Amino acid sequence: MNALKPMPKEPTPLPGAEETTPCIDTSKMSAGQRAALELTEAARETVAGRGSFxxxxxxxxxxxxxxGPFPEQTSEDRDQGDAFLQRLEKFLREKVDPDEIDRAGEIPNEVMEKLAALGAFGIKIPSGYGGLGLSQTNYCRAAMLLGSYCGNLTALLSAHQSIGVPQPLLLFGTEEQKQKYLPRVARGEISAFALTEPGVGSDPATMQTHAEPTPDGDYFVLNGEKLWCTNGTQAGVIVVMAKTPPKRVGGKPRNQITAFIVEMNWRGVEVTRRCRFMGLRALYNGVIRFSNVRVPRENILLAEGKGLRVALSTLNTGRLTLPAACVGLSKRCLAISRKWAGERVQWGAPIGKHAAVADKISRMAANIFAMEAMTLLTASRVDHDKHADIRLEAAMAKLWGSERAWEIVNDTMQIRGGRGYETAASLQARGEEPVPVERFLRDSRINTIFEGSSEIMRLFIARxxxxxxxxxxxxxxxxxxxxxxxxxxxxxxxxxxxxxxxxxxxxxxxxxxxxxxxxxxxxxxxxxxxxxxxxxxxxxxxxxxxxxxxxxxxxxxxxxxxxxxxxxxxxxxxxxxxxxxxxxxxxxxxxxxxxxxxxxxxxxxxxxxxxxxxxxxxxxxxxxxxxxxxxxxxxxxxxxxxxxxAQEVLKNQFEWLESGIVEKNS
Ligand SMILES: Cc1cc2nc3c(=O)[nH]c(=O)nc-3n(C[C@H](O)[C@H](O)[C@H](O)COP(=O)(O)OP(=O)(O)OC[C@H]3O[C@@H](n4cnc5c(N)ncnc54)[C@H](O)[C@@H]3O)c2cc1C
Missing domain, CATH: 1.20.140.10 (Butyryl-CoA Dehydrogenase, subunit A, domain 3)
Incomplete structure (x- = not known):
């Protein structure tokens, strides 16, 4: 029985809302705040109609x-997904050692090649362009599988196809751009997305990287530096956000940000550093410098001045990969916690019988159930309606999923006790099962920071x-x-x-x-x-x-x-x-x-x-x-x-609290 039938719509609650533009009073804002607000407001995706659930x-x-009712994958879609997932799972089990990848800080070439041969770089890219053409739901299922096993491979494939070249190209690319780049990235040419700069984190208004049109208008000359570009050190082609000359809007100059497809072997593109992190140690993340790089006009995505819209729209769907990976990771944590809480006996009983541990396990199970439900429900909306407005649902899934997953990994470490804190290699050397909770904790901490930090997600949802x-x-x-x-x-x-x-x-x-x-x-x-x-x-x-x-x-x-x-x-x-x-x-x-x-x-x-x-x-x-x-x-x-x-602390009124500590380089 399908209990959920469409019901008559309530009257649209805010009549006339579509006609008016948001009229936020910026008169009392600083110039920086005003610029940031105007830029993001101009880039906001506005969707006509009554808004989402x-x-x-x-x-x-x-x-x-x-x-609608909770989506059931059609058997055709599910079977297509299963066929790929089974090959991927077999490969991961037999050929990928995530602890060795973590230890070495490198993904072996054979792993990259096999992933490419499996089609893992083009999961959502339509088969006409050389990809697997799988649905968003199947892509999320792949992210779950990867997230449960290896954070480094998850980040590689997700940065490549959720925010790298494929996603914005699928959304906004011209047919020519698609023909040129999609087959390359589907085959395994790695791609990336470069927005962040040393001075540009959550607020793109202060972007320094800029691109000036040549006198004939055929090219843009790109200069600047991008920070923390995931996949950047291995990529063949990336999406770069850059400031382009301001346009006059309502008589006033308005900053413009444009998205360019840039090939990494073009003259003037240089990876100056590979960045290293607490976790995701095999992330190919780098600082990229652009010195007078000539980018053909036809490599602009969407249109001049629409770069932030490209970035925000890309992230709206791209962001769903992260909660999906969090589901996989959390399920793995549940499996580890369940096993250990059942077999580890302390104070005369398995630790799972002690209420403080039991509480963690029940919360884990319940949160995983809801996290997976939120992710699959939203993914299915993408599959069934190209124009569905999923901005809030995806942001909620990212915010809630990444925060709950962090709690789950943390709780798993607590349940594993000292063994949770010990590395898998050390556990193995002592003859114990190499359970990689320590790696999971390091790898997953970044999830509440990148692709929209929790603070920025709350502001976005509130807006x-x-x-x-x-x-x-x-x-x-x-x-x-x-x-x-x-x-x-x-x-x-x-x-x-x-x-x-x-x-x-x-x-x-x-x-x-x-x-x-x-x-x-x-x-x-x-x-x-x-x-x-x-x-x-x-x-x-x-x-x-x-x-x-x-x-x-x-x-x-x-x-x-x-x-x-x-x-x-x-x-x-x-x-x-x-x-x-x-x-x-x-x-x-x-x-x-x-x-x-x-x-x-x-x-x-x-x-x-x-x-x-x-x-x-x-x-x-x-x-x-x-x-x-x-x-x-x-x-x-x-x-x-x-x-x-907090303001008093920031004004150093409580500096005395910090006495008795050792600070290097201060
Ligand atoms: C491992 C890794 C991979 C990354 N990959 C990429 C990539 O591929 N491409 C790319 O472009 N970038 C990438 N980034 C950058 C990442 O997206 C940024 O770190 C993120 O956007 C936050 O920017 P920030 O670190 O400069 O923090 P900031 O913007 O400086 O913020 C610092 C803190 O202040 C909070 N904050 C900022 N503004 C506000 C506000 N208005 N209200 C309340 N709180 C606020 C933030 O939430 C955060 O907690 C990566 C970063 C890392 C570490």
């Missing part, structure tokens, strides 16, 4: 019909959550606008909120037909999520009224709202997944030719209905506790004192 959560709109409100009401508070225009906007906004706000207090008895047909426990959690989304919408509205344009500076408050929205998405994904698997037939989940289902590769054991409900129920209860805590903290917190104290 996740955006609806912040508006009190809980519309399950936007997600998108606020967008419908900004479109309706921000103009009224914009001191840069004429009074008459502000009053007009205020009147329109007043009218809108007079209808919208009271609706957020109406108790909801009906959520969706889904909740009638769903397992009662799951239906209860979905009703909670629906009601909590109304509370979230009210809380966001109250924060807007209280802080006005200063709300963007309330990062802790916005962070709590984002965390609530993200947990609500996680609850929804977990419940849909559990119900989806129940609907497909408990104890008889459809099997593909290879015996696998729902993202698993090797004939995973079939879960029972009780298992599914128990896992989802525990996850939802835990998420509800976190949500309620965040709601409480919206009302009662020490945010102001917190900020004041």
């Amino acid at each position: 996740a955006q609806g959560l912040f508006l009190g709109r809980f519309d399950l019909s936007e997600l 998108e959550a606020l967008d419908p409100h900004l479109k309706v009401a921000a103009g009224a508070l914009n001191s840069q606008w004429p009074l008459a225009q502000r009053l007009k906007v205020a009147a329109k906004a007043g009218l809108f909120y007079a209808g919208w706000y009271p609706r957020q207090f109406l108790p909801r008895f009906y959520v969706s037909r889904f909740t009638f047909d769903a397992h009662p426990t799951l239906a209860r959690h979905l009703r909670y999520a629906s009601n909590a989304s109304q509370r979230l919408a009210r809380a966001l509205f109250h924060a807007m009224v209280r802080f006005g344009p200063k709300l963007e500076r309330q990062q802790l408050l916005l962070g709590r709202l984002v965390d609530i929205g993200t947990e609500l998405f996680a609850i929804t994904a977990a419940c849909l997944r559990a119900q989806g698997e129940i609907d497909r037939g408990v104890g008889g989940v459809k099997e593909s030719k290879t015996g696998s289902h729902s993202g698993a590769v090797n004939g995973a054991p079939i879960p029972s209905k009780e298992n599914l409900v128990e896992l989802a129920d525990f996850f939802c209860r835990s998420a509800q506790l976190r949500i309620e805590e965040s709601f409480r903290a919206l009302r009662r917190n020490a945010d102001r004192q917190n900020y004041r104290l």
